[in-house]
Amino acid sequence: MASSAERVRKYRERKAQEGQKPLTVILSQVTHERIDSLKREGETLSELIGRAVEALYWQTVEPVTSNKSRKKAARGKKKPVTSDNQSTPEEDRKLFYQAYCDVGKGNSFVRIHRIRERLGWTRERFDQVFADLMAAYVIEPHGGDPSSMTASELADSFEDRRGIFYLTMTWRES
Numbered sequence: 503m504a505s506s507a508e509r510v511r512k513y514r515e516r517k518a519q520e521g522q523k524p525l526t527v528i529l530s531q532v533t534h535e536r537i538d539s540l541k542r543e544g545e546t547l548s549e550l551i552g553r554a555v556e557a558l559y560w561q562t563v564e565p566v567t568s569n570k571s572r573k574k575a576a577r578g579k580k581k582p583v584t585s586d587n588q589s590t591p592e593e594d595r596k597l598f599y600q601a602y603c604d605v606g607k608g609n610s611f612v613r614i615h616r617i618r619e620r621l622g623w624t625r626e627r628f629d630q631v632f633a634d635l636m637a638a639y640v641i642e643p644h645g646g647d648p649s650s651m652t653a654s655e656l657a658d659s660f661e662d663r664r665g666i667f668y669l670t671m672t673w674r675e676s
Contacts, residue, residue: 505538535665594631595640597621602673611644611670615651615658632660640675643668 504512589597601620606612618628635641646669648656660668 591631591634594627595635598631598635599673602671610672612672613655613670614643614660614668615655617671618658629660633662636662640673642672642674644670644672646670 598617598621601617602612605616605620614632621628623631632641632643636643643660643662645667648659648667648669651659651669656669660671662668
């Protein structure tokens with residue numbers, strides 16, 4: 503049985519021969535290995551595919567910010583929201599929500615790297631709070647198309663312990 507990376511390579515070659523542009527999705531090596539193990543165990547990938555389709559849909563619906571708007575936003579950047587490391591989970595949740603609202607400016611889908619930048623927390627603290635909120639079903643992470651993102655923005659997104667890479671998130675509670 504061919505690995506998922508091999509199947510992707512063959513798919514891209516076939517699409518190139520047909521004169522079509524294939525959809526490109528970056529998966530970590532851990533994700534490729536997980537997909538291969540699921541197939542060996544006879545499990546279906548319908549849930550994973552459903553999540554990917556939903557994320558791609560929302561990425562196409564999400565408004566694209568113009569360069570002029572980005573420059574204007576960069577000039578008016580707010581200082582990072584910080585708190586000491588002795589804060590309670592409830593305080594962290596409030597700070598995270600405040601950053602989500604500040605960065606999102608009314609959009610429900612917000613890029614994770616922007617929240618991370620706004621908070622100014624250590625990687626460990628941000629990842630722990632993010633994972634805790636995700637486990638409590640307070641936030642819902644989403645994948646998406648990383649092709650328009652810089653390497654720095656991708657690095658500041660979120661990868662869970664299973665190797666699933668998330669670029670945006672929504673807040674489930676009001």
